[in-house]
Amino acid sequence: MKKQTRFFFLFCGLLLAFFMTSCIKDEKANVECDIEDITVAQEDLITYIKIDRNRATVSMKRKSSNFEEEINPTYIVSEGATYTIENQTDQDAVHIEYVKVTSEDKQYSKTYTVIYTPTEIPEYFGFEYWSLDGKYEKSYEHGMTITNSDGTTEHYPEIDLYLWDSGNLGFSAVASGKGAKDYPTFSTDDAHSGSKAAKLVTRKTGTLGASLGKPIAAGNIFLGEFSGKGINLMSEPLKATRFGYPYDKIPTSFDVYFKYTPGTYAYTGETFTTREGTPDFCAIYAVFFDNVKAKAENPLNIPTLDGSNVFTSSSIIAIANLHTCDNAEYRQWEKGTDGEWKFVNIPFKSVDENVDYRTLIDPERLKKQEYSLTIVCCSSYYGDFFEGAIDSELTVDDITIHYEK
Amino acid sequence: MKKISIYRLIATAVAIAFTLPTFATNMARENQPEKPLVEKYNAYKASKVYEFSVKAGFNIGGTSPMGLPAEIRQINSFGPTLSLSIGGDVIRWFTPKWGVNLGLRFETKGMETDATVKNYTIKLLNDGSYIEGIYTGDVVTKVNNQYLSIPIQAAYKVNHRWNLKAGAYVSFLLRGNFDGEAKNGYMRTHPTEPKLETDAPYDFSADINRFDCGLDVGAEFVAYKHLSIYGDLTWGLTPIFPGDFTAVGFKMYNVYLNIGFAYVF
Numbered sequence: 001m002k003k004q005t006r007f008f009f010l011f012c013g014l015l016l017a018f019f020m021t022s023c024i025k026d027e028k029a030n031v032e033c034d035i036e037d038i039t040v041a042q043e044d045l046i047t048y049i050k051i052d053r054n055r056a057t058v059s060m061k062r063k064s065s066n067f068e069e070e071i072n073p074t075y076i077v078s079e080g081a082t083y084t085i086e087n088q089t090d091q092d093a094v095h096i097e098y099v100k101v102t103s104e105d106k107q108y109s110k111t112y113t114v115i116y117t118p119t120e121i122p123e124y125f126g127f128e129y130w131s132l133d134g135k136y137e138k139s140y141e142h143g144m145t146i147t148n149s150d151g152t153t154e155h156y157p158e159i160d161l162y163l164w165d166s167g168n169l170g171f172s173a174v175a176s177g178k179g180a181k182d183y184p185t186f187s188t189d190d191a192h193s194g195s196k197a198a199k200l201v202t203r204k205t206g207t208l209g210a211s212l213g214k215p216i217a218a219g220n221i222f223l224g225e226f227s228g229k230g231i232n233l234m235s236e237p238l239k240a241t242r243f244g245y246p247y248d249k250i251p252t253s254f255d256v257y258f259k260y261t262p263g264t265y266a267y268t269g270e271t272f273t274t275r276e277g278t279p280d281f282c283a284i285y286a287v288f289f290d291n292v293k294a295k296a297e298n299p300l301n302i303p304t305l306d307g308s309n310v311f312t313s314s315s316i317i318a319i320a321n322l323h324t325c326d327n328a329e330y331r332q333w334e335k336g337t338d339g340e341w342k343f344v345n346i347p348f349k350s351v352d353e354n355v356d357y358r359t360l361i362d363p364e365r366l367k368k369q370e371y372s373l374t375i376v377c378c379s380s381y382y383g384d385f386f387e388g389a390i391d392s393e394l395t396v397d398d399i400t401i402h403y404e405k
Numbered sequence: 406m407k408k409i410s411i412y413r414l415i416a417t418a419v420a421i422a423f424t425l426p427t428f429a430t431n432m433a434r435e436n437q438p439e440k441p442l443v444e445k446y447n448a449y450k451a452s453k454v455y456e457f458s459v460k461a462g463f464n465i466g467g468t469s470p471m472g473l474p475a476e477i478r479q480i481n482s483f484g485p486t487l488s489l490s491i492g493g494d495v496i497r498w499f500t501p502k503w504g505v506n507l508g509l510r511f512e513t514k515g516m517e518t519d520a521t522v523k524n525y526t527i528k529l530l531n532d533g534s535y536i537e538g539i540y541t542g543d544v545v546t547k548v549n550n551q552y553l554s555i556p557i558q559a560a561y562k563v564n565h566r567w568n569l570k571a572g573a574y575v576s577f578l579l580r581g582n583f584d585g586e587a588k589n590g591y592m593r594t595h596p597t598e599p600k601l602e603t604d605a606p607y608d609f610s611a612d613i614n615r616f617d618c619g620l621d622v623g624a625e626f627v628a629y630k631h632l633s634i635y636g637d638l639t640w641g642l643t644p645i646f647p648g649d650f651t652a653v654g655f656k657m658y659n660v661y662l663n664i665g666f667a668y669v670f
Binding site: 024025026027028030031032033034052053054103107108110134135169170172173174175176177205206207208209211212228229230231232233234235 | 472473474475476477478479480523524529530531532533534535536538539591592593594596597598599600601602603604605606
């Protein structure tokens, strides 16, 4: 009996051991071919580094007088990947490197265009230039002007600067078989001037988006970067929008031409059920803030605001918001413009009404690019909270920033 | 609806399993003259060509690829979940040593795993079509499939304590659940597209094969006159997803050990 019992357990043990033999195989060579980060010799010369799908902008506080010494970049690439610099061009203030990154398994490669240059937010945006960035469109500025410390300017007509970004990358995770014009942000020929304008449409994100509590994706465009790095897009989607670039002038107001048609029905998630049935309205605003303070407040230590604090951060100096501007007629248009183009000029206002925001700005720090500016347009005002009416359409064109000269 | 009819089927099977031995006993009684009780019992035992049992046990194992694919870097946790089985067997002994075992088993095959993956292909269902991507991070998989299984095995009586069985089984899916979540990592729609640090839930329940078959090898130890302990290794040979299903980049099979007690009539 005892012997037989032992035999039984031995038998069972052998069976168990039999299918526990599945073991971990050797790791496959990595397929990734990204530039993860760029480090330079003199970090304090850099205002920001923006790394996109296949391009990067390394913005500098001033022209580099000796690239090899001051910049001498090192590219941190995906695990196992290698890179070669295929080509480089040098035009005084602008240094461009074409960096080919090849994955460890040699199956994938990308050539990044990395621009090292002082950048400026231009006075005017026409939304004339768009490129197909993977599956969706991105607006860029063709031609770049920089201002030297002595006040002289230099123009680089061939340089493309990608200053605008949108949430299209986030939408790509739920977009199956969607064309560029089915994304929330894309270009349109229906322009106020020139041949193109930015069109922002609130889209349904489908069963998957809805199951994740994100039933809509509002069309948006902003000065900054949309990044799915360093945060969990599901739990903190508001942090994916990194708002703002350094701005060394004091902004006073901005102009924009826009058309708005709110969607046919309101779609609200669980958080703001009170808005169900209320009409949608759009968001057009600009925020000027202290980027040193913003950096200190930012858990990722980057000098930008994001969707969670763009109206509430203590770093904010002034806000110009269509929704809260003094002109009642303008405020009406955020609910719809009856298919017409409307011009608005929205002045910046202090957060604290009793204080003139100009007095909060340190001219020395302004020169050192320690303040930043962002402009945000969105087809649903609460789109960042995934609230809005599907098919709300906002078209924006011809943005001009006014500043103290 | 489906569930109810299955329960009825099982009830019928159990009822048959209980009533048949009574018939057998009655028949044996008619054919034999009066004898002392012990002798009568021994004679009955020897003449017993049908052996019935009801079984209750549990499944422990995995719905797993045969050999882990290289994309799975580490198994962080594995939970067998509560996977019960009930059923009955009938053995027809053709010789004192050899017989055929036919059974009916209502069972759950389930597990829960958490694995660290690298560049693991995932497909997310949205509005009826798939979004394909590769994920690096953790993938939690939950499997809970209910089957009605029919094992057919050759039975060999080693001695009065031990029976060995070997054969095959066929299973019909009653209710399938295969879902999970990719988390703590990032997804890309293609190796050259940007990273998206995100969680991604998936649910392939609707795609599970309605039918499963494989090998069934087991042993039964008769501990007491009516009570035995058994173990059956069921090794699936048909992948749990159809051939044209590509959302999981490798074929997965049901490999489970069914352990439990049997009441032998």
